Amino acid sequence: MGGQLTALYPEKLVYDMPGYREVLAKDLARELASQGTQFQPELVLEQTAETLVKDSEGYTVVTRDGLRLPSRTLIVAAGAGAFTPTKIGVPREEELVGKGVMYGVRNKAALAGRHVVIVGGGDSAFDWCLNLEPIAGAVTLVHRRDQFRAHEDSVQRVLASRVAKRLFYVVEELHGDDHLEGVTIRNTQTKETEHLPTTALVVNVGFKSSLGPIKDWGFEIVKQQIVVDRRFETSLPGVFAVGDVCAFEGKLKLIATGVGEAATAVCYAKTYLDPEAKLFPGHSSEMDLAALPHGSPQTSE
Numbered sequence: 113m114g115g116q117l118t119a120l121y122p123e124k125l126v127y128d129m130p131g132y133r134e135v136l137a138k139d140l141a142r143e144l145a146s147q148g149t150q151f152q153p154e155l156v157l158e159q160t161a162e163t164l165v166k167d168s169e170g171y172t173v174v175t176r177d178g179l180r181l182p183s184r185t186l187i188v189a190a191g192a193g194a195f196t197p198t199k200i201g202v203p204r205e206e207e208l209v210g211k212g213v214m215y216g217v218r219n220k221a222a223l224a225g226r227h228v229v230i231v232g233g234g235d236s237a238f239d240w241c242l243n244l245e246p247i248a249g250a251v252t253l254v255h256r257r258d259q260f261r262a263h264e265d266s267v268q269r270v271l272a273s274r275v276a277k278r279l280f281y282v283v284e285e286l287h288g289d290d291h292l293e294g295v296t297i298r299n300t301q302t303k304e305t306e307h308l309p310t311t312a313l314v315v316n317v318g319f320k321s322s323l324g325p326i327k328d329w330g331f332e333i334v335k336q337q338i339v340v341d342r343r344f345e346t347s348l349p350g351v352f353a354v355g356d357v358c359a360f361e362g363k364l365k366l367i368a369t370g371v372g373e374a375a376t377a378v379c380y381a382k383t384y385l386d387p388e389a390k391l392f393p394g395h396s397s398e399m400d401l402a403a404l405p406h407g408s409p410q411t412s413e
Contacts, residue, residue, distance in 0.1 A: 113157070114141030115191045117367075120319070123220040124239055129367055140367075156181065164329040170350060185381045188338065188346070188353040189374065192321040200231060200315055204286045212292025213313050217244070223312055225249045229295055231283055232316035238262035240314055241270045252276040252308060254283060254297055278306070286313070323357070334359055344377040350384050352377040 114137075117126075122138035129140060149155070160176040170184035197215035199205055205213060217223065217240060224247045230237050233255040239262075245251050253270065258279045260267050271277070278297055284305065285296035294309045323336055332339040332347040337359035344352045354373035356365050382389050 113145045117141040123217050162325045185350045187377050189355045190357045192356045193323040195319045195321050198318040200283050208292050212311050215315050223248055226312050227310045228312045229310045230314045234261040236316040238266040238270050241275045245273050245275055254278045254281050256282050343380040
């Protein structure tokens with residue numbers, strides 16, 4: 113569990129989650145999972161949701177392995193779907209994946225003292241420059257132009273750091289037998305080449321995402337996102353979608369807003385199941401007055 117937090121950037125710091133000044137993505141995922149499982153839900157892991165079948169009671173999710181999961185309502189929180197990293201497209205790239213070539217950093221400590229080459233010009237590339245610069249022996253940023261897609265503050269910090277910059281360069285060759293030992297980069301303007309000794313090439317040029325089987329479930333989909341209304345209900349009655357997977361006017365793809373979307377969808381799913389139920393469930397800080405010891409102070413709103 114944990115989605116992109118654990119799959120893509122477990123060692124990166126998250127700064128925009130309320131309640132945390134900063135928190136490692138893997139730690140945030142762990143706390144979210146701990147909170148979400150405290151009421152002992154059934155967890156079905158290592159299964160791919162293949163089909164959604166409408167029946168008289170509601171819906172049944174059928175997994176690729178044939179497991180059937182019936183439910184009267186459903187909330188889809190599939191993120192941006194399954195991720196495939198974008199490759200730089202040079203010879204031997206596939207061969208050296210896991211042997212020095214990586215698409216993100218799973219274990220930051222493993223790169224301590226090493227010369228790390230980072231490819232890219234977006235937030236991920238700049239975040240890893242800043243995260244690895246204090247512990248790596250050297251960090252070199254390689255980008256095909258001098259314009260960046262990263263946050264302005266991150267760009268300024270990297271430009272002012274000891275990170276070496278190779279702008280208007282692309283990776284042309286990978287060197288090494290059983291593991292990466294160096295790369296050749298080429299200047300796109302002068303055509304000159306340069307050899308960089310390195311045992312770690314971090315490629316951050318984007319990811320391709322796919323909704324997989326979900327795209328065939330009958331949703332209205334726009335640009336790989338499921339269209340929802342103000343209740344976060346999809347075009348299928350009783351089926352809701354939240355987080356990166358859903359689309360509506362004014363959508364912001366943030367962890368913090370995704371949490372709010374999930375809370376809203378749960379409340380509307382409850383009223384879908386029980387039209388007599390109140391939409392507003394009350395505050396989590398409210399206590400069950402009947403459970404208070406006799407004579408305890410009571411407050412009301």
